[in-house]
Amino acid sequence: MDVQSGLPRCSRHPDVETGIRCTRCEQPVCPSCMIPASVGFQCPDCVRGGSGTGHAPGANQPRTLVGGRLRTDGRAVTKVLMAVNLALFLAVHTAGDRLVDRLDLIGHAYYPVLGEVVGVAEGEWYRLFTSMFLHQDLVHFLFNMMGLWVIGGIVEPELGRGRFAALSLLSGLSGSALVYLLAPPNQPSLGASGMVYGLLGAWAVLARYRRSDMRPVVVFLGLNLLITFTRPDISWEAHVGGLVAGVLLTAAMVYAPRARRELVQYGACALVLLSVLGMVLVRTAVLL
Known part of the structure; x- marks a missing residue:
């Protein structure tokens, strides 16, 4: 038979x-x-x-694992993201704090230096994006660039350039949106931490999918979360928002059925973007 x-x-x-x-x-x-x-x-x-x-x-x-084209340079997008961060870091130290005041993430506040009311609530939505690449402190900049280089070198070859770029930017935007939603409206925030935590979440999902040794991921993630919630002046909202987005997007990418893989992947990106939009609209309605 x-x-x-x-x-x-x-x-x-x-x-x-x-x-x-x-x-x-x-x-x-x-x-x-x-x-x-x-x-x-x-x-x-x-x-x-x-x-x-x-x-x-x-x-x-x-x-690649999720259907992207396999490239010889597994860090091409990572290098571009780092170059943007470096360019803005140098620009800040050339132009001074006035540039930071124009580009950092602020919900709604009066800035004496600028002499005006500024913030996302005032229609300056670009701050959700520009703050993702903005650093003032050298240690903060170096720490985020190290994370981007190391974890980006693990995640980008697995996803491919397009999907990795979408993951990075949407993770950063999710972190910014959660900061805007939950943090005090006059509290400034900046840095690529939301993006880096998104890559951390992606690394965890990929390691689980590959059935790799999870201990390095768990230890590294645990230490970073410990720092997030124990040290002052750290925007935990950006970290958590980026981490959650990174986990959800990568899970959708790797576990999508092969027959409908692109539909599921694009749909997951659209849903995360809609959630960002929803958080921004809700917070703006409250502030105004």
Whole structure:
């Protein structure tokens, strides 16, 4: 009696069921067809250059864990984010505090230096974004850049450039939105911490998915959360907002069904962006 397992059949041997797919074209491949690659296995057609039939356009592009294109430079977006942070850091130390007063995250306050009422509630929504890349203190800047470099180097190759950029920016925006929602309206906030904590959350989800040793992630995350809630003058709202967004977005990316992967991933990004919008609108209504 022939019992069907429900597994797909090899694209070259239709009578053979397999649970392995080519990492480039995602076609099912059986043990006699699979060819070891740097990441997973590839089918003979992709190894020969993708000249076989049944491949979608661009299917010969190597793919990351979540469907992004695999690149040789696994830190390209990380470097761009760090360059923006560095440029603003140098600009602050050239232009002075007046630039900080224009770009930091403030809900609603009167600034004597500027001589006007400023803040997100006044329509300056750009502060939610610019504050993500803004630093005044050298130690604060170096600490965040170290986290961005180390954790970005782990997460970006797994997600690919586009998804990593979306994760980083949405994590930072989520942190900013939670600060705006919960912190005193006249309390300024700045720094890339929300973004870095988003990458921390992504690292935890990826390690769990890969069934890697979770102890380094747990220890590193635990120490950072301990610092967050025990040291003064730290915006815990930015850290928590970024962490939650990073966990949710990465979970949606890695656990999305293959058949609807992009729909789930884009939908998760849209939902996080809508939650940011909702927090901003609610807080603005309260302040005004």
